[in-house]
Amino acid sequence: MRRTLGLGLAMLATILGGAPAHAEDGYDLWMRYPAAGPAVTGIETRGKSPTLRIAAAELRRGLTGMHTSAIMLAKAADPGVAALRLPVASLGDEGYLIRSVTLRGRAVTLVTANTDRGVLYGSFALLRHLQTGGRPDRIDLTSTPLVKLRVLNHWDNLDGVVERGYAGQSLWDWWTLPDFRDPRYVDYARANASIGINGTVLNNVNAKADSLTAPYIAKAAALADVFRPYGIKVYLSARFSAPIEIGGLKTADPLDPAVAAWWKAKSDEIYRAIPDFGGFLVKANSEGQPGPRDYHRSHADGANMLAAAVRPHGGIVMWRAFVYAETDPEDRAKQAYTEFKPLDGKFADNVIVQVKNGAIDFQPREPFHPLFGAMPKTPLMIEFQITKEYLGFATHLAYLGPLFAETLEADTMAKGPGSTVARQVAGIAGVANIGRDRDWAGSTFNQANWFAFGRMAWDPTLGSDAVAREWAAMTFSPALVEPVVKMMMGSREAVVDYMTPLGLAHVMATGHHYGPGPWVADLKRPEWNPVYYHKADKAGIGFDRTASGSNAVAQYAPPVARMLADPATTPERDLLWFHHVPWTRPMASGRTLWAELVHHYDAGIGYVAGMRRDWDALRSQVDDERWQKTATYLAVQEREARWWRDASLAYWMSVNGLTLPAGAAAPAHDLAWYEAQRFPHAPGNPQ
């Protein structure tokens, strides 16, 4: 009562010009329901599961208004629904159908599915339909996910630090779990369910064995309890050497029966606490992590041993293909394929191999990974990075929908034309950009990348533009869709332009990957150095991955390999990824490569400057707090885009001895100045 009164007066104060009690801080994400929703008399539910209760509560939250029509949530097996003979068979266990029907003589909006989970997805779809301006009557919506496994990977350490996280501490307060269940965990589950994410890996792939001890299993179980009615399964990253570290064994050899028995017992223990536990994610023999290769066993040996442990419970093992070795002189871009391709057919059927979108490491742009389409007997899943480790951290506006789409729609030609990457994968993983910051993702526009990941994992054919339109309407308002989507759609290409144009990659500074470092050449492992990737010299720039070089192109299907073997048929955007090219080479524009590079850097800066102008024009249409933070970040981005351009050009000129094309501005500082920049406490880079 007191609360209600307080809110009433707060409203009054707002109307009268006082400050609102709560500013708009972005916490509500895209789940901002229209104040004047459609006319609804009531929301009825057939059945009583927690999931159906949640679906009804969410609709009540979103739909305020007087009366006209009613909403009915019911599974397809409900006799009344069954009598309608709707096409529910094809919905599977996650799809939904929403239709304006007459049920038992009454006009209702029916949300139905074969499972409670499907009804929940349908409820969020109905809300999205209305949030994006869809009409409330004569609805007929149906959708099923094209990809079964849609999971977030949290690179969250047990001490709360998020590796490559730029949105504050880990959401999981391991210290107060399992006792305290922060209400925020529910909002996390709501957000994920609203975009169809159905799994979450709670801890970093660079895992500690502690996460598999009894206290941490109990903590994970508490989170699983919160997430379960939202259709979200919990997974854990497993440290391969855990049998030694917490099991008291002398070895973690996957073929040692004691090791297999330990994992079996550990899995049984986890499933007692979390009956629907999803399974393990494993980073093995990669960047210092332990793995089966330590015992001269294959990745298949390691994965299959773990798969056997979780199989009785219906669990799976997601085994990462992100491997490269300092002892291996082979082109880093080739090593995952070289190691995994021969294992095709050797994995147990509850193993799924998780492959990054590109062959290096989440660059602003990478050609699709050659493993897609290359392991026909092995289920693969694609791993994207939603957090922007290599794209300016939280402060750069880069909508990743086009990046996701570019890879998912790439044609591997593995089974002839149309063999898109999306058709070669059974799952999609995204390295989360979420932390405990009030706005979850470090900025309002970063929320779009979480949203786009979920929506495009559900349906890779939606298109990044349509997804951006949904997000803009839901997060701001339908009236702001055009200007906001215009900013978003070119924003990732702008980052490519001012950081790594024309196929350049991994020229970021060391460790934290913040800012430019193309000059770095002194790190211990050759493939940690930017010079390894760009190979710039007096004559030219780029990594020769054709037959005259590392021949990485040969890892692609023949039609693709042929196209990439020739600079003339290689898309210019990937040119320097595959070829070492003279600075003077003429490009499609008629410019030399050198002039074209300069042009791209400047285009990137220009795009950011344009976003600032566009955003300035929206000032009166966006609440102060979200407008101001975005405006501040765009200013940072423009400053840093100039820094990237100037530092990169200063370095390239020190290598090629060329002068800038006419009209191009000289770098603001000399090369030594750029080389001297240090960022000792850059976020996301745990020591």
Next chain:
Amino acid sequence: MRRTLGLGLAMLATILGGAPAHAEDGYDLWMRYPAAGPAVTGIETRGKSPTLRIAAAELRRGLTGMHTSAIMLAKAADPGVAALRLPVASLGDEGYLIRSVTLRGRAVTLVTANTDRGVLYGSFALLRHLQTGGRPDRIDLTSTPLVKLRVLNHWDNLDGVVERGYAGQSLWDWWTLPDFRDPRYVDYARANASIGINGTVLNNVNAKADSLTAPYIAKAAALADVFRPYGIKVYLSARFSAPIEIGGLKTADPLDPAVAAWWKAKSDEIYRAIPDFGGFLVKANSEGQPGPRDYHRSHADGANMLAAAVRPHGGIVMWRAFVYAETDPEDRAKQAYTEFKPLDGKFADNVIVQVKNGAIDFQPREPFHPLFGAMPKTPLMIEFQITKEYLGFATHLAYLGPLFAETLEADTMAKGPGSTVARQVAGIAGVANIGRDRDWAGSTFNQANWFAFGRMAWDPTLGSDAVAREWAAMTFSPALVEPVVKMMMGSREAVVDYMTPLGLAHVMATGHHYGPGPWVADLKRPEWNPVYYHKADKAGIGFDRTASGSNAVAQYAPPVARMLADPATTPERDLLWFHHVPWTRPMASGRTLWAELVHHYDAGIGYVAGMRRDWDALRSQVDDERWQKTATYLAVQEREARWWRDASLAYWMSVNGLTLPAGAAAPAHDLAWYEAQRFPHAPGNPQ
């Protein structure tokens, strides 16, 4: 407009039974203004400073209602105010006067002071008066701070980790500063100004030199800009070896002219960015930190060199007396006095020596530090720990008002009876318990410790009970004052009882200080081991600090020293701090010491169980979110109180061979079980 409409409908939804858009998450602290405030026609301000604007805005935020009286904010020098001939001379530059007066023919509530800052403090005092149920008319309030320097010490590292922090990451997002000024910084300043805190040390006393580099000075300056109109000065912890680490010098010897010149130039640089910079806080030659002793110079040499650098700008140096050395076999409790007492009179007059409340380290209870009253020629400040490093972290409810009061009111007898600690200090510092958690302090009741620190620093004579009453009325409602204050007032004593009864100290587990570890005896430095502090053996328990032992008692003024030299006249609460006592010693209760110890452990548990019952009874009167979190934490506290009691008793019995008194429950586990507990990722303990 859209926003207003949204709020209106949200209100409607609340009235109609829908979920509120924002749950009560504790973010508003004690600044929850009564919805139906007193009748106010308008708020007028004489003058236009940012501080006065803030004062008026805060009153507008707090006072909603129709009309009857008006509020006038004006400095005492305003001609209209001056004509009233109010007693403003004694207000100094921070005090305020609030009075219902007739000004230029109108009845107004006048808030006046000699400075804008004073008017701001008065505005918050008026709000507090109304929040705690004070009548809106015939007001006559005046107050001046008894202690001039009232500062928070943030032990916040530049990477966002808060040492001994249990409320999330550092508030300061160094990465996005100085560009982005999180609106939360304003709310932090509001909260501090509302309780009279006038300074904040932004970074950890275990400092990195990076905080003194140009980029970090710019970041600190951005915070200083936000805090300035709230009367809050910014200070920085200074790493003594910074001239070497970031200055390129070969030495940090305070008597080296190049070192002094470096600090002078660095101070000038800081003051260019922050004209009202407060000065430096220094932890030198303590727990591995560099300092003047590295160069065989005294603490006075080090402090005075820094003091000379900030003196031209009006800055000060807060030099910590928290020193002890592994090479010094002397009782750790004596070492600060031994080192600093001879320096009395040797410090520059803009140096203030910061002394912890007790001679060890922020224990649940410590006798007052012997340096208080012992350095008559040196300004001292007292340092409390608001964060609960040794009192159960964020999850234990322990209201620290009584701890603050106990030390501040302790009589040093330095200048005869009545020489309380409060009268011996020129400043009060509190190690902040604040982080980026939504509720700032990790729990609702931890907010009370921030509040009490500020209020008691302003006026140490207020009494912890009165302060608790203010807080409870403001944070919950006047109706809840009695039951909430009842819980609070005995809560710290309960922690003493179940952790360190009868003068025990530092028996916590290693490193993180979470949970019991009285058995720990294997750490490198003797004074890191709990056995060093309790000295339990077959015959008895306690540290003999009389003439037959370390003679630490001789560091107190003679009347105090005499009292503490005799177990019979030593307060029982401090008995084992000063004496090694037979287990069989009869206590005032008639019980043996052993039985008395058991009694205290059980009393502590009993008190927590009582708080749980009291809180359960308030369920319907407290909003769900705050009620649930507190209830969960109280359950954790009761479980951990039992753990403390059982582990401690199991260990004491292993030493004294005694059985438990009749009726006392046996520990739940054997000693080995307690010794085996490990908490590898306990918060607040940076590696």
